[in-house]
Amino acid sequence: MSHQIVLLTKPALPGLVKTRLCSADGSGALVLDAEQAANLHRAFLMDTTTTLERVCAERADSAFSIAWALDGGLQPEPGFERFSGFAQVGDTLGDRLLHALHRAGGEAGEVVVAVGSDHPEMSREVVEEAIDVVAAGRADLAIGPAHDGGYYLLSVRRQFLTSALFDGIAWSTGSVYEQTVQRADGVGLKVHSVVAGHDCDTPQDLAGLYGRLIEAANTEEFGAQRGSPRDGTGSATREWLIENYPAGPVALLGAPAMCSGSRSPLSLMIERLQEEGGVVSRSEAETAEVGAVLGQALAGPVAAEASPLPHVVLLEGEMGAGKTALVKGVAVGLGVDPASVQSPTFTLLNEYQDATGATRLVHGDLYRLEPEEVEGAGVLDALFKEDCVVIIEWSERLPHPVPGAVTLRLSRLIGGTATKDSSEGELEEVGLSQQAQQSRDTRVNTRRIEWV
Secondary structure (H helix, E strand, C coil), X not given: CCEEEXXXXXXXXXXXXXXXXHCCCCCCCCCCCHHHHHHHHHHHHHHHHXXXXXXXXXXXXXXXXXXXXXXXHCCCCCCCCCCEEEECCCCXXXXXXXXXXXXXXXXXXXXXXEEECCCCCCCHHHHXXXXXXXXXXXXXXXXXXXXXXXXXXXXXXXHHCCHHHCCCCCCCCCCHHHHHHHHHHHCCCCEEECCCECCCCCHXXXXXXXHHHHHHHHCHHHHHHHCCCCCCCCHHHHHHHHHHCCCCHHHHHCCCCHHHCCCCHHHHHHHHHHCCCCEEECCHHXXXXXXXXXXXXXXXXXXXXXXXXXXXXXXXXXXXXXXXXXHHHHHHHHCECHHHCCCCCCCCEEEEEECCCCEEEEEEECCCCCHHHHHHHCCHHHHHCCCCEEEEECHHHCCCCCCCCEEEEEEEEECCEECCCCCHHHHHXXXXXXXXXXXXXXXXXXXXEEEC
């Protein structure tokens, strides 16, 4: 049985692609110009075609082509000529999907797969799962839901490809995935959902994508779950983002200084951390994003020798609560390469420099010390370092309080409850019950971060 994959996309032309990233939304987030948006779309294309090439290289029974939106006499994007391609046909997205799948498919019995180009994180393993589950007869249709209510992947046995799956769908709304599953159920098809993905339509989406790509490249555990750093998934997008926004994900949010008094993303994050219940993170990447916002907030006073926030951050929490992931995020906000951040469990203290060679972050870990051992270990001297941020993990073991320090408590939420002061009701309040249905690792990686 052969499997045919078709990528539906547009040429990377200014004003044609990623236009929502070029419109101000009132949040103060950075707006891309049309040229930047086109270059970002091209990076998405490079990542998606690389992933599909790898799928086909591993499977002699698979091939892929590109269905281009060429309205108005447009031409396919230069540089992708090596891939078989054709023009999309149809008035609606549903019409174009159906035509592309029929065009890519062959004789009855083949599996045909449609993917979009808005998901550079999509891994080879996810595409292969969508093919294999249908080819083996465990499902008639496999679908990759997107967190905005749409979907980024559809795999179906050729003989079950019908217009009933596409006609009358309210495209570009938050109900596309749900409606499609209902249509499949209505014609008697067994549906399998692969891991949920994230669309990238807003500056906040792009900042989230940036954070996940950075974390995926630097965290082996997260990468193993997503299939990202092992096969280079998202590498072109990550490189473009780093080149254009070297300060990290928070640069995309356009946040002013903490001392400005405006309700910037920075001040809102600090406010949320200080509220009862704190901030709930659903993955190591999200924990790192919280850290990046905090790091950006701390970067101002360190650089300007002002003091809107203290420069000492104490972290409390059990093993596996996400403390090091948070520190990696802080590093991003301070302009330090997060790849250099390692847990100092055995070294006690690590120092990290920015691109200029200046020490920006001192990272301590007291896990191996008893309170009476801390004084003689030289760790307390780090609390008095100037012109840098000092973060101490396992700060519960300090022999005395540190005046003026920020203390953050991280706790795990396991199986719908937290190890400290949480309830299922609180999870529902932040929308995690729905997320848990869409994401395989929600229960494993959910954390609460609180300003103590």
